[in-house]
Amino acid sequence: MTTRMIVLNGGSSSGKSGIARCLQAVLPDPWLTFGVDTLIEAMPTSMQESDAGIEIAPDGEVIVGPGFRTLESAWIEGVAAMARAGAGVIVDEVFLGGAESQRRWQQALGGLGVLWVGVRCESAVAAAREIARGDRITGMAAAQADMVHQGVFYDLEVDTTRSESLECARIIADRVK
C-alpha cells in the first residue's frame, strides 16, 4: 500500500519538527506537514490556557480538557481526509496518552498507508535542547521523553540523541513506499 501518511511521535524537544522539515526536503514528491502547534494555534486563544483547553502544570505536564478533545477529533478527521485526497502528510505528534492517543489516529486512518515512527531522544539531551531553544516553560522535554512511547506501536524508530535530523529523515524516507 502506498504510504500516504508519516506519523512522527516523540516528546517535546525530541527533534520531530526538524525531521519533518528534512523529510519534506528529501522525499521526491511535495508533502504537507502539520504539528500539534498547528492545531493549538487554530484554537480560540481563550482555550489555550483554560480548563476546557490546555493547561500546563508547573512541572511541564500538559493537561488537556474536553473542549480540546472535540476540536482535536475533528482535526484528525480532516488531516486524514487530506491524505485520502492525494496529499502526502507528515504529522508531528506528542502522544501524551501513549497507546490511547495512537488509537485515536488509527481510527481515522483506516485504509490509508501509514508509517508510524517513534522519535526517541535521551531525556537529559532533550532537556538540554529545551534550554537551548529558550522555551519559557521548561520541564516538558524530561516529563514526556518516555511517557509518550508507552504502549505505542512503530514501523521504525529513530534516535536524535547522536544523529542529525537529516540522517533520521533519510532512514525514514527509505521506508516510504
Next chain:
Amino acid sequence: MTTRMIVLNGGSSSGKSGIARCLQAVLPDPWLTFGVDTLIEAMPTSMQESDAGIEIAPDGEVIVGPGFRTLESAWIEGVAAMARAGAGVIVDEVFLGGAESQRRWQQALGGLGVLWVGVRCESAVAAAREIARGDRITGMAAAQADMVHQGVFYDLEVDTTRSESLECARIIADRVK
C-alpha cells in the same frame, strides 16, 4: 441548516485574521480558524518560492504554480472534513482567482452550512496598514483589494475601513445559525 463554516475572503491587510480571532471570542462554541498562511507553512520550504509553489512578483502579485494547486486541493478537502466531523471552522482566505477560487471551495463544501463573508477595505487604507505591519513585501494590499472580490458571491459583507474587527465579527456572528 446549521452554520458549520465561515469563509472570510479579502485582500492582504484587509483585516481578515483579526476578524477571525474576534469571531472565536464572540461565538458561543469553540471554532477552529485557518488561514492561507497555515497551508503555506505546511508546504515544503522549497515550494514557498519556486515555480511549482508560490512566487511573489515585485509589484506584490502572487503567482501560484501547479504543485501548489495539488496540495491546496487536498487541504480544502481536509478543512471541509473537519467541519463535517463537527467542528465549526473559520477560513481566512484570499481568492486570488475571484469566482474561480470560490468554486474550488464550493465543490468541497457541498451539503455544509456555509456563511460566505466578503471583507472589504479601501485600497489606500489597506496599503497604509501593510506599512504599519512592517511586511517586507509591499504592494499586495493595493494589488488585491478589489481583485479578490470579482464575481464572488457573499451572504454578507463587512468593511474594516472605519469599523473595528470586533464590530465586524459581531455582525457576522449574528448571522451564524
Next chain:
Amino acid sequence: MTTRMIVLNGGSSSGKSGIARCLQAVLPDPWLTFGVDTLIEAMPTSMQESDAGIEIAPDGEVIVGPGFRTLESAWIEGVAAMARAGAGVIVDEVFLGGAESQRRWQQALGGLGVLWVGVRCESAVAAAREIARGDRITGMAAAQADMVHQGVFYDLEVDTTRSESLECARIIADRVK
C-alpha cells in the same frame, strides 16, 4: 536641536509599533526602532516569568522585579548611546510607572534632541484590538490605557482610535527637526 530620538509611549494595543514602522517608512533617513519586547526577548527566559523579572497578574497588570530594573537601566543607556553615535532611534515604550518611567529615560537622554509622543487609544477600542490580535493574556490594554500617561510630559499626542498609524506617523514626522 536635531531630533535624534522619538519616544512613543502608550498602553498595550494602542498602536505604537504600527506607528513606529510607519515612521521608519516616512522619515527621510533610516531610523532604528526598538520596543519593550526587544528588551524582554534579550533577557534570560527564566526572568520572563519570575519574581526577579516580569510577572503578569491575572487582570493583565505587569509587575516588574529588581532584576528587570538592573537590565532595563543598562538597556536605556545603550539605546541612548546609539542615538549619540548618530542613528535616529524610535523607542516604543509602555511607561508602567508613568512620570517615574519617563524620568528614567530623561536621565539617560541628556543633551539629545528627543521628541516625546503620547499614543492614546480609547480603552474599549484598545481592548477590542487586543482580542483581534489573539494575545493569550487579555486585560492589559484596558489596564494600561490611562495609567501609562499619568504625569507624563509630551511634545505631541496622537490618537489611534479613529486615525490610521500612517496618519499619526506623518503628524509626528512633521515635528522631527
Next chain:
Amino acid sequence: MTTRMIVLNGGSSSGKSGIARCLQAVLPDPWLTFGVDTLIEAMPTSMQESDAGIEIAPDGEVIVGPGFRTLESAWIEGVAAMARAGAGVIVDEVFLGGAESQRRWQQALGGLGVLWVGVRCESAVAAAREIARGDRITGMAAAQADMVHQGVFYDLEVDTTRSESLECARIIADRVK
C-alpha cells in the same frame, strides 16, 4: 578584568543562538543576549532587501550596503554602552568580513573585559541543520562555515558538530571571570 561581554562568532546554523540561551541559563547573574537578527528587525523593512541594506544572493551570500554599516556602527556603540553600564551582554554574531568585522567590535569595546568565542560546526552538519530549521533561503550555512573565522582571534573555540549547546555553554561559562 571582569568579563562584561561574550562575543560568539560563527556561521549561520552553527548553533550560536542555542549557546547564547544556554549561557543565560548557566551563568550566575542575568545576562542580556542580542543577535544580528535583533539589529535587522530594528531596521526599516525597506532596508531589509535593498542596495542600502542587506541583500542575499541566490547562493546564500549576504551583501551589506552602506546604509547598513551606518546603523550597525551605532548599534555596536550602543551594545558596548550596555556592558559599560553594568549588564553582562552576550552577542551572537556572524563576522561576514572576518578580521575586519572583529575590528569594528574591538574599537567599540576598548577597556571592557571581552571573551571572544569561535563557534565552529562542520559545513555539512550546519547545512543539514539549516534544512531541519526550514529556512527559506538555503546555502548560507555552507557559505559561511569557514569564511566567518578567517583571521579572527579567539579566547576559546567550541564545536557544535558533536556537542550539545549546553555543553559548549558550560565550557564558555568556566572562562567567564
